[in-house]
Amino acid sequence: MSHLISGTFVLEEWQAFNYCPLMLNLLALAILYALFQTAYNLLYHPLHRFPGPKCFAATPLPYVFASYSGCLATRLHKLHERYGPVVRTAPNELSFIDPSAWPTIYGRKNRSQQPFRKNYDSFNETRSQIRRSLYLANEEDHARARKLLNLAFSPEALRAQEPLLQGHVHELLNGIESETDVGPVDLEKWFTYFAFDVVGETSFGEPFNCVKEPSHRAWPRMLSRARKIITGISGLKLLVPSSIFCWMPVSQNSPLQRTVLQSVVNRLNFDLQKVEKRIVSKPDRGDVLSALIRVNEEKKALDNTEIMANAALFILAGTETVATLLCAVIYLLTQNSVALDRLTREMREVFQDESQLTLHNLSKMTYLTACIDEALRLVPPVPEGLPRVTPPEGESICGCWVAVQISTLAASWSTSNFVRPLSYEPERWLENKSSCYASDNMQASQPFSTGPRNCLGQSLALSEVRLVIANLIRKFDIECTMQKSWIEQPTYLLWEKKPLLVKLTPLQSFSTQ
Numbered sequence: 001m002s003h004l005i006s007g008t009f010v011l012e013e014w015q016a017f018n019y020c021p022l023m024l025n026l027l028a029l030a031i032l033y034a035l036f037q038t039a040y041n042l043l044y045h046p047l048h049r050f051p052g053p054k055c056f057a058a059t060p061l062p063y064v065f066a067s068y069s070g071c072l073a074t075r076l077h078k079l080h081e082r083y084g085p086v087v088r089t090a091p092n093e094l095s096f097i098d099p100s101a102w103p104t105i106y107g108r109k110n111r112s113q114q115p116f117r118k119n120y121d122s123f124n125e126t127r128s129q130i131r132r133s134l135y136l137a138n139e140e141d142h143a144r145a146r147k148l149l150n151l152a153f154s155p156e157a158l159r160a161q162e163p164l165l166q167g168h169v170h171e172l173l174n175g176i177e178s179e180t181d182v183g184p185v186d187l188e189k190w191f192t193y194f195a196f197d198v199v200g201e202t203s204f205g206e207p208f209n210c211v212k213e214p215s216h217r218a219w220p221r222m223l224s225r226a227r228k229i230i231t232g233i234s235g236l237k238l239l240v241p242s243s244i245f246c247w248m249p250v251s252q253n254s255p256l257q258r259t260v261l262q263s264v265v266n267r268l269n270f271d272l273q274k275v276e277k278r279i280v281s282k283p284d285r286g287d288v289l290s291a292l293i294r295v296n297e298e299k300k301a302l303d304n305t306e307i308m309a310n311a312a313l314f315i316l317a318g319t320e321t322v323a324t325l326l327c328a329v330i331y332l333l334t335q336n337s338v339a340l341d342r343l344t345r346e347m348r349e350v351f352q353d354e355s356q357l358t359l360h361n362l363s364k365m366t367y368l369t370a371c372i373d374e375a376l377r378l379v380p381p382v383p384e385g386l387p388r389v390t391p392p393e394g395e396s397i398c399g400c401w402v403a404v405q406i407s408t409l410a411a412s413w414s415t416s417n418f419v420r421p422l423s424y425e426p427e428r429w430l431e432n433k434s435s436c437y438a439s440d441n442m443q444a445s446q447p448f449s450t451g452p453r454n455c456l457g458q459s460l461a462l463s464e465v466r467l468v469i470a471n472l473i474r475k476f477d478i479e480c481t482m483q484k485s486w487i488e489q490p491t492y493l494l495w496e497k498k499p500l501l502v503k504l505t506p507l508q509s510f511s512t513q
């Protein structure tokens with residue numbers, strides 16, 4: 001009865017009465033549309049004959065949910081084990097694990113043909129500092145910039161950086177050694193600081209000093225949190241077109257998320273000011289940025305915003321990935337005592353003196369390379385896949401807009417590509433390997449991707465990893481103290497790395513000077 005007494009309430013009720021049918025009609029329309037779309041996806045969509053679970057074919061929700069909850073990479077692996085080498089993972093998305101798909105999806109057939117393009121709609125980067133970087137560049141800009149950046153990352157440019165890298169490895173070993181008598185050391189945190197310092201040193205002209213200065217260590221954690229938020233937003237963007245998404249409440253991040261993203265933007269701007277100063281003063285420090293500025297002086301291929309955008313990209317692309325690989329090699333070696341013993345013996349017998357641990361000498365150590373390749377196969381640092389869109393004029397499936405990708409982790413973990421795929425066996429990468437590995441399809445493991453948009457920093461990454469692993473193994477006896485598998489962890493585009501607790505016993509006969 002109270003609503004009869006209150007005039008306002010009566011008015012509200014009247015309005016609600018009038019709005020109600022409209023709202024109900026809209027809701028009914030939305031449900032009808034969703035039902036129609038689901039039926040179409042299942043029965044008439046050009047991809048409806050491809051194998052895969054019905055729920056993934058019906059709506060993008062399961063895919064987005066898997067991405068949001070950090071289990072996309074392992075989910076894709078399970079789907080491939082069940083449904084085979086090609087799986088429909090969303091209404092208009094196909095995932096492959098057959099290595100013959102790498103050149104088709106990521107390469108180009110001939111010089112005149114463009115590779116499949118990235119799905120730019122799923123990026124939320126239009127205002128960010130990496131907007132003008134290689135990563136988001138269209139084909140034309142990418143080709144122009146990549147040509148120049150390849151020179152800055154060439155083997156000669158890398159050789160010039162060796163003293164800088166060696167310096168950081170020594171700082172890392174000293175930092176780790178300072179903790180060895182306290183108990184198990186968390187190598188994940190040290191590797192992350194190291195990877196940040198190297199990118200800072202080579203691309204910004206000064207290290208971020210994360211290894212030496214505890215007060216400088218917030219940056220890596222901040223970036224990792226921002227990545228998680230951005231992955232979540234990109235996942236949601238798959239559900240609705242960008243034009244509608246930007247009006248939805250979910251596109252406005254929560255205050256906490258906004259603070260995290262804003263801190264990352266502020267920090268990047270702070271670092272990019274240093275790059276801007278160096279573009280003006282042009283000191284030659286023998287690092288990536290010096291090489292880039294020098295070749296650009298001659299070729300005039302990039303403007304200053306592009307140089308800065310790429311420097312920002314190097315932080316995003318070259319830090320967590322390297323830290324993941326370092327953790328993976330150490331963790332997997334501790335799980336395979338035969339491999340650890342063999343590598344330890346080789347490192348200690350071949351290298352009598354620490355000064356012999358140069359990039360040139362280490363590049364010849366085939367067992368070390370095999371240990372790293374096998375870790376890249378089992379824990380690819382970019383594990384989920386790199387979606388591409390089929391071009392309208394060809395390669396499309398039944399004339400339809402289709403996103404395709406090789407699921408990196410699923411391809412490496414597949415029983416159709418490797419013998420005992422979940423077991424760490426560096427021997428499979430050796431030239432004169434046992435015949436039991438004869439059916440291994442080594443091309444299926446492409447952790448740095450292939451084609452014109454493959455990893456620019458591959459040689460730098462491998463150099464960092466070779467130096468760190470060789471030095472650690474030579475200097476310490478290593479034993480993992482963790483009860484649970486380090487590999488069981490979520491992925492949000494990259495791995496969400498858990499602490500890697502390891503007991504390190506320094507060998508008395510070796511020192512870091």
Ligand code: HEM
Pocket residue numbers: 134135146199313314315317318319321322325380381382386447448449452453454455456457458460461
């Ligand atoms: C183990 C370490 C690394 C792995 C596994 C890795 C993997 C990858 C992969 C898979 C891509 C292709 C991404 C895509 O197509 O969407 C990529 C691109 C890229 N990576 Fe790496 N990366 C590593 C380290 C580094 C380092 C150290 C740097 C530089 C400091 C770097 C710089 C880049 C850049 C600039 C691109 C974009 C290339 C382009 O679009 O042309 N990466 N990386």
